Amino acid sequence: MRKLCGKIPFGIAALVNTLLIVNFTQAKATGQTTDSLEIDTSLEQINQYSDDNQSVSPSEKDTDTMDQVTNMSQLRDVTPTDWAYEALRSLVERYGCIAGYPDGTFRGNRALSRYEFAAGVNACLTQIEKLIAASTADFVTKEDLATLQRLIDEFSTELATLRGRVDVLEARTNEIEANQFSTTTKLGGEVITYTGAAFGENASDVNNATIGHRTRIDFNTSFTGKDRLRTRFQITNLRQFDTGATFGGGPDPGLTGETRFTPSSVSQNNDARISQLEYRFPVGDKLRIYLEAGSIDPSYVTDTITPFIDTSTGAISNFGQVNPVYFPLGNRAGIAANYALSKAISLDVGYFGEDAPNGPSNPGRDSGIFNGGYSAFAQLVYSGDRLKVGLLYLNSFSQAFGVDTLAGSNAAKVIDLTDPDGNPVVGNGYGAQVNYRFSPRFELGGWVGYTAARALGNIKGDADVWNYAVTLAFPDLGKKGNLGGIVLGMQPKLTGTSNSALAQAIGLPPGQRSDRDTGYHIEAFYRYQLTENISITPGFFWLTAPNHDDRNPDAVIGVVRTSFVF
Template identity: 60%
Template sequence: MKKFLLSALGASVALMGSGLLLEQTALADVKLPERTTRPNAALKSSAAVSQTAKSLSPEPSLEAVTALQEADASIAEVDQVTSVSQLTDVKPTDWAFQALQSLVERYGCIVGYPDKTYRGNRALTRYEFAAGLNACMDRINELIAAGTADLVKKEDLLALQKLQEEFAAELATLRGRVGALEARTATLEKQQFSTTTKVGTELITYLADAFGDSAGPRNNAAIGYRLRLDLDTSFTGKDRLRTRLQATNLRKFDVGDVFGVSPVGRATSDLSDETRFLATSTSSNSNVTINRLQYRFPVGEKLTVFVDANTIDPSIVTDPITPFNDQATGSPSNFAQIDPVWFPIGNQAGVAVNYAISPNFQFDFGYQGEGDSPNNPQLGLFKAGYSAFAHLIFYSGTFKLGFFYINSYSPQFGVDTLAGSNAAKILGAGPVIGNGYSVQLDYRITSWFEIGGWVGLTQARALGSGTKGDADIWNFSIDLAFPDLGKKGNLGGIVFGMQPRLTGTSNAAFASAIGLPAGQREDRSTGYHIEAFYRYQLTDNISITPGVIWLTAPNHDDRNPDAVIGVIRTTFVF
């Protein structure tokens, strides 16, 4: 009996059944003694084990406790192996077959893994051997207690007694560890509070150049970057305090004095925002600034509250419903990421709420305060301008539909959305009230094809003395996405759209104040934004995205030659 117990136990680490699966507990994370490489190799003395026990972690982690609980649950769900014939990797010709058959069919211990394999050729440690021995001891005790002691032979009990004496130290350590694990689990369940801070890093680099007649002699390839460091702290496990540090040297793509600007009207130094790669691409001259300070926490099961004390916009707190909305891994251009109606600039602080009405409907809303000026953004929810938004979202499988409304008031920024023509910003006519409307749609038709897009309208009213007037600004986009193109994690994209275009003004004085030439009440022409890109996922953390952006009639003025911008974006996310 001793011989087959040693052989079978030494040939396996399948410590299922009534035993313990040590590889799914905290013991798997510690340094174990030198493994026995042969099933019948001589066992080391118990003195060596006491030294090994010192290397065991004194307290198992919460992750280890969770893993053990999950392992116990999964074991309970698997049909028990009751015959050696059920083990897929054991053959009658195996040298330990008879011993294994006795252990499984006679005593019901050391019965195999949940997938009905035995894995008899892998090595084991003395602790694993002790755990298997403990399982068999428990099983024999059950047989005795059940009145079936005649099934246990005297020689088996003698062999078991000798093994118990040989492994007394390991068994005591094992039982102590289990006791400590149970005590630690109870403590962790009572004391859930733990302040944890995680650090995330995002680096985006751009290599870009412009081509076409508008590029001019000053055109040179440009290199830019944006670096972000996110410190995410949780106090309850469900909330999040995000502190974001940022440094960047990105700017609007400079390809000459007249590129992207109507040759008449506004100063030629005012470059169009149609060339932006990121909405937050204003250069900080590589100085590190606090870009975001946000606290998010749940209230009940359906409500989540966001409190921001720095830059904020609706896309941070509600779903933009576009396939390319991620600044690091979505489309290279600013316009193709999210409907510009969402971005009246200058927001510096605010409060927002997500409310899950039902599994298919969500309603999000918020209020955001504006700084006093672009160069001196004095914080305050009610001191200067503001914007208030509401967003109703419908979900159904792979289909999403959103209805968005935003009301804004700005004494400084008009309805500048960091996209579109210069006239569409409604700057120069005094304080401006804006009402923005947007409908977004996204439908993932198959696992490899997705279609999305939006239509946006901003109705602006200027309140300046002598320049009062109304204006309409439209924009749209049609997006075709190809997820996992080439391999899992890749993304192909095609975008066709019109950046914000001023389509009408109510009077000549107002039109002149915002930069239109005499006699002109809207943008001269209609220019289109055509974009194609392909994100190639090198690793889980690194991607490279080459892309091409074609702007017809920049600044919505057909006197400006078409421009083609080539870009290669490299993204590192850790």
């Protein structure tokens, strides 16, 4: 036996290493890294024991459970035409040493390759070594040892190749274990850059072409494999373009929410901050709880239905990404939950506190989750194979931010601009969202949003704000991973107020009780997926009648967005 072990000293070690690697891979199932995926790939190669041009059918890849095969004839893909087949067959039947699959094959529906056969020889060598180590050597006959020696000599090249593959895999495993970021925390992030310019009779005069970015670093920690603690750091210098508008509500009609790129594109002057601090965990099979300690809105915890919601890979404008009713400005900290009423229907709810009127760094007695402003929402979501529908209700009380949704005209924010201490505003927002997938390459959707606002301070009154959009999505346009998109709609518009005092307080010209006209948002973009992690998205959005006043010339915002997601 010393001669056998000297000939192939890796017999037992190779299989032990393989089992260790399998266990390591399974342990990473809750959070695989790129390197662990490479381990899976290498392990798959070893399982195939064949040249690269031999493929495995999907049905065979799904067969994960391995049963012990104790009769060589069960391995029906091994052609019994060579002396080696009969020799290995006898060893298998005597020692039960080959692990095959429940359907009686190694892999696939073909005869065993020499590499696969060599693996069987190695398995029998390992089994016999175990018997000898267990002092049951008398069970192993000299004839069987001689047969095994002949097989080893015949397949020495293939056995050496397998040893090299296992050694490489072991080295990769050791490297990952030595350099992994954390056993419980995954590092992720994204960098998006916007290169853009504004065009139009007035817009071109007040804007320059600009480059901006938003950078995020996420630390996602899981303690049970089902929960997640996310700590997100964000740096941005994105700014909104001036539409060049000179008519309509607000002290500066050109700076509305209509040109905003993302909900978080309020410039931070490249200051780093924690933009999200969230812990979510399941309670049973139907309930998931969210605890929020940073900036938050309903889109973090509920399905917004639209296919363009992702700020790094979706639509290029804030309005084109999602119904603005989801985004009341100023939310910070709270609690939310998803509850599965059935396989297709869920009820999502949440309650969030509002930033202090003087900012989070200078809170007063009228701030906090329960003492100050807040927003609370509930949404019923239906998610079928093709159709998705969401019905949203959101109630808010704001001491400083009105019903600003970071989109639409200045008047649609319903903020008392004449009162430096703020004019408390209650908002009742309603949203209906729908999206239907006609085919893998085309989806049609849209939304309608309505907010009924009521001012409660020195100036009282009611105001109505509407918005709507139609979305057309073209997944995998040109190649897999690409996305084409079109958004047609009306950004939030003040359609009426109950009295002239409120209308003037929120910035409308004297004698005007609503936005004067209706401006439309027309957007088109094409995301080209360069690699799994890098995409480039050229696009534009055209604003007719900026600030919902057709006395203002049209403005067109052209953008090239580059996204790095890892």
